Amino acid sequence: MNLKPKTSNPRPGFIFDLDGVIVDTAKYHYLAWKKLANELGFEFTEEQNELFKGVSRKRCLEILLDIGGITASQEDFDRWMVEKNEDYLAYIENMNESEILPDVPKVLEYLKGKGLPIALGSASKNAQPILEKVKLLGYFDALVDGNNVAKAKPDPEVFLIAAKKLSAKPENCIVFEDAVAGIQAANNVGMASIGIGNVKILSEADYNFNDFTEISLDFLENLIEKTTP
Numbered sequence: 001m002n003l004k005p006k007t008s009n010p011r012p013g014f015i016f017d018l019d020g021v022i023v024d025t026a027k028y029h030y031l032a033w034k035k036l037a038n039e040l041g042f043e044f045t046e047e048q049n050e051l052f053k054g055v056s057r058k059r060c061l062e063i064l065l066d067i068g069g070i071t072a073s074q075e076d077f078d079r080w081m082v083e084k085n086e087d088y089l090a091y092i093e094n095m096n097e098s099e100i101l102p103d104v105p106k107v108l109e110y111l112k113g114k115g116l117p118i119a120l121g122s123a124s125k126n127a128q129p130i131l132e133k134v135k136l137l138g139y140f141d142a143l144v145d146g147n148n149v150a151k152a153k154p155d156p157e158v159f160l161i162a163a164k165k166l167s168a169k170p171e172n173c174i175v176f177e178d179a180v181a182g183i184q185a186a187n188n189v190g191m192a193s194i195g196i197g198n199v200k201i202l203s204e205a206d207y208n209f210n211d212f213t214e215i216s217l218d219f220l221e222n223l224i225e226k227t228t229p
Ligand code: B16
Pocket: 017, 018, 019, 020, 029, 052, 053, 054, 055, 056, 057, 060, 085, 121, 122, 123, 124, 125, 126, 127, 146, 179
């Protein structure tokens, strides 16, 4: 009998960013930062808020203070970090499933149905309670968020930890991101990058979609074959 050794394709790993990909929490981050800016005596526009996408809370405050031309003591800095987060938590307190971005559950359901591993790769320290509020936590095999990483995107640390937790090789991972820094982080380690949002801003991504309604199941099927040949 000719017994050939069994070979199997490597498993793809799917990694989702949170804010701007799964839920539109950017508007709540904006309101909380704007409130702080106004209290400190200056304006903060939605356009400036674009700079804050995918960026850690600490870095956001540094940018905000630069915009306002404010030099803060360590004590003030720490107090404003807490204040912003408390305001943000108040905004998201009543979040529910209605705030999931369109067709995200369709994609998660499809991947789950195929038994493919899914991770979260987010800069937010509030990721888990948000996933609980919108009732999507059960789809995720691993959560990697702002509490688990030392280096911010575009450093790939968050996605590399996620790949490891999914037992997937980086080159077999597929990342959904709405921030340029996140796309760069995925590209830096050879992960397939899918930009969700404005193609002009996310032109470095391997694939671009305005949102998940544009992502067909055929596209995902082909992508899985390409990523795990
Ligand atoms: P938190 P993501 C990021 O989440 C947001 O895009 C960014 O605006 C925010 O400052 C950062 O999380 C930290 O959030 O204050 O909740 O820890 O897009 O990487 O999922």
